[in-house]
């Protein structure tokens with residue numbers, strides 16, 4: 313397992329590693345809740361009768377489909393909402409007030425590639441932190457995804473990482489994995505291999521290509537600017553620019569505030585992108601100086617949302 | 628400028644994927660829709676030669692068929708499903724209903740207006756791979772109590788590459804062997 317070396321001694325390292333295990337346990341609960349063969353949520357909603365076990369994620373709870381239907385005129389006219397379509401409103405409301413907690417704590421598909429990515433040494437990976445405007449790509453993707461009904465097409469079902477994870481969970485014997493279509497093969501290559509194994513953090517798909525994550529962060533980017541909502545908060549006066557948080561962030565959402573190499577020179581703190589942060593709090597667990605934490609209240613300063621937090625705090 | 632370009636690239640990705648996916652899904656994941664009573668469903672032809680490049684490279688001999696059987700009668704009906712006249716061995720995954728493998732039928736009745744949906748999975752066995760036609764049969768829905776035929780549709784599985792002589796490509800990419 314690829315262990316990310318942290319500054320601040322053994323305690324910091326152990327605390328961060330333990331916290332990651334807690335996160336993975338939470339994602340595993342997400343897997344049990346939403347995916348076959350356990351699919352506890354679906355079992356609950358189908359009357360605990362054991363139905364909806366195989367391959368029904370798509371119809372019942374697939375949040376991708378829920379996002380895809382948000383601008384569908386037909387769906388609004390029919391007002392015939394499935395569990396997945398209703399669920400996306402709940403997930404969006406949570407993201408507005410509490411941050412993208414579905415991504416940060418329940419989405420097994422994102423966690424799976426993050427985990428698999430840790431099996432590959434970091435030196436073989438691309439790191440997009442601070443180099444690519446991930447928010448712009450992912451919101452562009454979200455806009456394209458939402459407008460697909462106007463192009464007379466859709467990709468909710470045929471390019472679905474949730475389903476591929478479900479197929480993996482069901483195993484080769486279920487028949488789904490050996491009989492993938494080209495679109496699912498593309499998903500597997502992008503989600504698991506390119507975005508998972510060979511992108512630092514292991515969440516390349518989440519960062520760029522997940523409409524469910526994109527819509528949550530769109531809500532979070534609005535909600536986090538309100539002083540009474542919950543979000544990752546930054547205390548710039550505590551920060552020693554050690555870089556631990558940058559190293560451990562699976563979404564590559566936290567970067568040096570100045571576009572430089574402050575990790576070697578000692579620099580002016582970090583900034584968190586509200587467009588990609590999933591409130592997983594892994595950065596907080598790796599910070600030796602208590603500069604980061606999840607909670608209610610303003611960001612370091614309300615105006616610091618898109619500015620380097622430390623600079624905003626000084627201004 | 629860079630941000631606008633990033634947004635444009637992001638926007639183009641799902642649109643391009645949508646068109647690619649639409650082209651591929653009809654060719655690689657066949658759908659068989661049956662309903663009773665009613666006219667026979669649209670014949671299903673799976674052509675392995677029409678699969679996309681990725682599929683041909685990585686999983687050329689495996690495919691699946693999605694089958695739905697709609698009960699359009701006024702009452703609940705138990706339904707059985709089988710494939711006839713086909714040398715391929717299919718694995719079955721039946722959704723929502725308990726499947727009785729011996730009877731090849733669901734245990735519970737399908738309510739009026741309801742649908743039985745299932746997946747058929749298969750791998751073309753090695754000994755058949757050189758042939759142009761792997762299956763020339765039909766998918767049948769029947770009443771398990773009486774054996775009465777409820778509805779059926781023709782199912783063909785072919786490989787255009789293997790049949791160099793008698794074939795033509797249609798606009799939908801499916802290959803029909805005459």
Ligand code: SF4
Pocket residue numbers: 544560561562563564565566584588589590591592593594595596
């Ligand atoms: S910035 Fe922190 S909370 Fe946000 S995604 Fe990265 S590690 Fe998680």
Ligand code: SF4
Pocket residue numbers: 550551552553554555556557558581582595598599600601602603604
């Ligand atoms: S917030 Fe500052 S002190 Fe804390 S881990 Fe990040 S760089 Fe280090």
